Amino acid sequence: MDRVVVIGSSGQLGHDLVDELRAAGRFEVIALDHSQIECTDLASTRAALRPLKARAVINCAAFVRVDDCESQASEAFAVNAIGALNVARAAAESGARCVYISTDYVFDGAKDSPYLETDATAPINVYGASKLAGEHLVRQTAADGLIVRVASLFGKSGARGKGGNFIETIVAKARRGEALKVIDDIKISPTYGRDAARAIVQLVAANASGIVHAANSGDCTWFEFAKTALELCQLTAPVEAVPSAQFPTPARRAKNSALASARLQPEFKIAMPHWRDALRTYLGEKGHLPS
Numbered sequence: 001m002d003r004v005v006v007i008g009s010s011g012q013l014g015h016d017l018v019d020e021l022r023a024a025g026r027f028e029v030i031a032l033d034h035s036q037i038e039c040t041d042l043a044s045t046r047a048a049l050r051p052l053k054a055r056a057v058i059n060c061a062a063f064v065r066v067d068d069c070e071s072q073a074s075e076a077f078a079v080n081a082i083g084a085l086n087v088a089r090a091a092a093e094s095g096a097r098c099v100y101i102s103t104d105y106v107f108d109g110a111k112d113s114p115y116l117e118t119d120a121t122a123p124i125n126v127y128g129a130s131k132l133a134g135e136h137l138v139r140q141t142a143a144d145g146l147i148v149r150v151a152s153l154f155g156k157s158g159a160r161g162k163g164g165n166f167i168e169t170i171v172a173k174a175r176r177g178e179a180l181k182v183i184d185d186i187k188i189s190p191t192y193g194r195d196a197a198r199a200i201v202q203l204v205a206a207n208a209s210g211i212v213h214a215a216n217s218g219d220c221t222w223f224e225f226a227k228t229a230l231e232l233c234q235l236t237a238p239v240e241a242v243p244s245a246q247f248p249t250p251a252r253r254a255k256n257s258a259l260a261s262a263r264l265q266p267e268f269k270i271a272m273p274h275w276r277d278a279l280r281t282y283l284g285e286k287g288h289l290p291s
């Protein structure tokens with residue numbers, strides 16, 4: 001069996017990746033959480049990866065609190081850029097292929113349709129810039145490296161760095177009868193962590209390299225996403241569509257950060273479910289759907 005290492009295994013995506021790698025039945029999975037590897041430190045990263053002699057190392061470790069990245073730029077770059085470089089170097093030294101998980105936030109949002117792998121990057125906040133720097137450093141270090149950009153994740157375990165996920169917050173507020181205001185002028189690709197993880201596993205199995213986008217198909221605004229979740233759960237809390245200007249944040253957000261792929265289906269025969277179907281599956285698994 002091929003050995004695959006997941007860094008950031010206790011995180012939202014890392015958790016789903018470990019499950020999906022195990023379910024594939026052809027990999028020996030080594031899950032490394034933050035207590036076992038400090039990716040901002042090359043020595044720690046080398047010490048953790050060198051003895052493992054893995055076929056692939058999937059790096060899900062990240063500083064994901066987008067607004068905090070503005071005031072903690074050094075920390076953001078330490079994890080998202082230097083950490084990515086350290087992992088890529090240590091992976092290369094131990095003969096492993098490096099897989100770096102990146103983000104829709106590398107784009108500026110000026111495009112009026114979902115972003116493809118070939119579109120120009122131009123991040124508009126520190127988080128996006130730090131992740132793009134990570135991409136560049138991985139590509140410089142590992143010619144056969146794989147960068148998988150995911151987007152707007154909702155995973156079973158919720159983002160550790162963000163303390164949960166959007167859907168759980170919306171459902172909890174609706175159950176408490178709170179009125180909801182949700183942004184309706186930002187386009188996203190909501191993506192079920194398990195679907196992203198499944199695609200990443202297939203890409204690893206196929207020895208994919210370069211940049212690949214792995215998001216659920218279709219796009220919507222945060223408002224449409226929230227409204228659909230509440231309809232599926234048959235929750236009747238009022239939801240008001242509001243412009244993002246009503247919720248100013250330290251980090252700027254792109255008006256469009258939806259992702260599509262010119263590679264997943266044609267090159268790797270990987271079909272991503274539509275986000276509505278993925279949302280229904282997620283809500284069912286979390287026990288939110290009416291019986």
Ligand SMILES: NC(=O)c1ccc[n+]([C@@H]2O[C@H](COP(=O)([O-])OP(=O)(O)OC[C@H]3O[C@@H](n4cnc5c(N)ncnc54)[C@H](OP(=O)(O)O)[C@@H]3O)[C@@H](O)[C@H]2O)c1
Pocket residue numbers: 007008009010011012013014033034035037038039040059060061062063064079083101102103104131150151152153154158159160161162
């Ligand atoms: N969440 C989203 O909507 C989203 C969207 C687009 C792209 N992404 C990308 O997807 C990947 C996974 O995100 P996620 O939502 O799963 O985030 P997450 O739940 O916050 O998980 C990140 C993991 O990285 C670990 N970690 C943080 N700093 C580390 C360090 N210096 N060394 C080693 N491990 C470290 C964390 O451990 P501790 O918590 O114990 O520190 C945690 O297990 C990231 O690359 C992110 O940029 C996420």
